[in-house]
């Protein structure tokens with residue numbers, strides 16, 4: 293359902309468990325970025341009513357997730373601050389076509405894969421973190437990221453026929469898997 297080609301390597305959980313504070317700060321940034329991605333898509337394709345409605349709903353939802361993470365940080369006395377991001381988003385963006393309508397398709401499908409990866413990792417955190425509050429927190433977010441994944445894939449089909457979307461999604465999923473397997477030695481949601 294999530295269209296991921298590669299499972300998260302086992303070392304990731306160990307890596308982020310060693311620095312949960314940075315993982316949570318990064319998570320807040322990810323929710324903010326997810327709202328930004330949806331807003332940019334809304335601006336870029338403002339004549340597509342179905343997309344505009346879906347994107348404005350996602351912007352609102354991602355911002356509400358952002359607030360939930362900010363609240364969690366505050367409860368734990370962690371200061372929200374800038375930290376260097378993982379290179380995952382940038383590496384995925386580099387795969388996007390420059391020409392329309394393929395650019396729209398790629399922007400939507402890379403967003404779909406980011407949602408899928410977040411969802412997979414929220415599931416891992418829910419199932420494996422010893423911190424019960426955090427495990428439940430990630431468990432609560434799992435479903436909405438799965439839903440966002442499907443929304444982005446569905447919207448890509450507004451631009452090119454379904455078979456082309458499926459083929460391109462499979463290609464991008466392979467690339468996404470390579471990026472994930474190459475890993476980064478940081479405690480990040482997408483390291």
Ligand SMILES: [Fe+2]
Nearest residue numbers: 323326354357
């Ligand atoms: Fe979110």
Ligand SMILES: [Fe+2]
Nearest residue numbers: 326407437440
């Ligand atoms: Fe999301």
